[in-house]
Amino acid sequence: MPSSDLMRSSISKLLSFSCLGFVLALLAVAPAVLARTGSSSAQTPAQKPDQKNDSSGDEQGPTETLKVNVKVVQLFFNVKDKKGALIPNLTKDDFEIFEDGKPQTIKYFSAESNLPLTLGILIDSSGSQQNVLDMEKQVGGSFLSQILRDKDEAFVFSFDIGIPGIGGGPIPNRNPAGTVLYDAVYLSSHDMLAKEIGRKAMILLTDGQDEGSKLKIKDAIEAAQKSDSIVYVLLCADRGSYFSMGMSYNGEGEMRKLTEQTGGRVINVGNKFEKLKEAFDQIANELRSQYNIGYTSTNDKLDGSYRKLEIKSKQSYKIQSRAGYYATSHEGN
Secondary structure, three states, rough: OOOOOOHHHHHHHHHHOOOHHHHHHHHHHHHOOOOEEOOOOEEEEOOOOOOOOOOOOOOOOOOOOOHHOOEEEEEEEEHHHHHOOOOOOOOOOHEEEEEEEEEEEEEEEEEOOOOEEEEEEEEOOOHHHHHHHHHHHHHHHHHHHHHOOOEEEEEEEEEOOOOOOOEEEEEEOOOOOOOOHHHHHHHHHHHHHHOOOEEEEEEEOOOOOOOOOOOHHHHHHHHHHHHHOOOEEEEOOOOHHHHHOOOOOHHHHHHHHHHHHHOOOEEOOOOOHHHHHHHHHHHHHHHHHOOOEEOOOOOOOOOOEEEEEEEEOOOEEEEOOOEEEEOOOOOHH
16 A cells, blocks of 8 residues: 555645635534644544443453554444344353454453544535535534543544645636545545544545545555544435536445445435434444454464454344454554
8 A cells, every 4th residue: 555655745735725614614513522623624632521431341451552562453343233223231252253264362342432532524525515515514513512522532624626726616626636535534544543542433424436536445445444443434425416417426335345344334315414414323323332342363473464353243143343454563554
């Protein structure tokens, strides 16, 4: 995966021309949550009352351990029944975990919903999304106020077609660079979330169409996996705008790859206010209902290889978890 400083600098410059107006509007909706902003992002601890940590279960691995002892693999995951309802109150004995098909011994387990959360919200502000931006602003601000608690952090940035005057701003979108969605996911993962500890999640509000990113979908997925981030995609696709311009819409498939590999999911909301609100509510519930498993891999080689992960429920419940991880030291990510 491209990882040089030059590549990251190039991507950052593209994203720095993002739609700051949307970010500032979101800040106006949730000022207590996000209090400062740069050219394309906003980040601050949430201003919420102290929350008690009522976790239960076996020995918990301190989050700091994962940054010191990279041999410990930590997974946050949800458990659902056949109808998609969340299943609470399970124990370590209800699960088995496998790495590359080999059983692993669960060392840490908890039904934990109060560990610190770092949340990134990425907004597609390209021309095809103009009809849904106001809806995203209103519902997104309410979501941030609802989900963030004491010690949580959030950042927001928007991305569009890149450089004003070539396709952004007031000039019509004739820029072949298109919507730099994959670059935005990579930047958020590699330069922001990878530096954080604890629970990490990313929510993309987009139609899923990428046109002109320097990176590919596989690079975005790899960066998200290396940062241990769960990715949700809210498909806010005003498909009518595509058809009116004689364009086809095919963004959903790649977004499903991204979410399935990182433990999130795609929620199709179209351009409906109530569907977007319901989707944010579902994500909030899932982030508060996560189980946490930690184990020491039987393969202790930090060779950078990709390891497939599988958590199995002995009751055959559905597990929503990332599909794997890269066995590298923190410094090598």
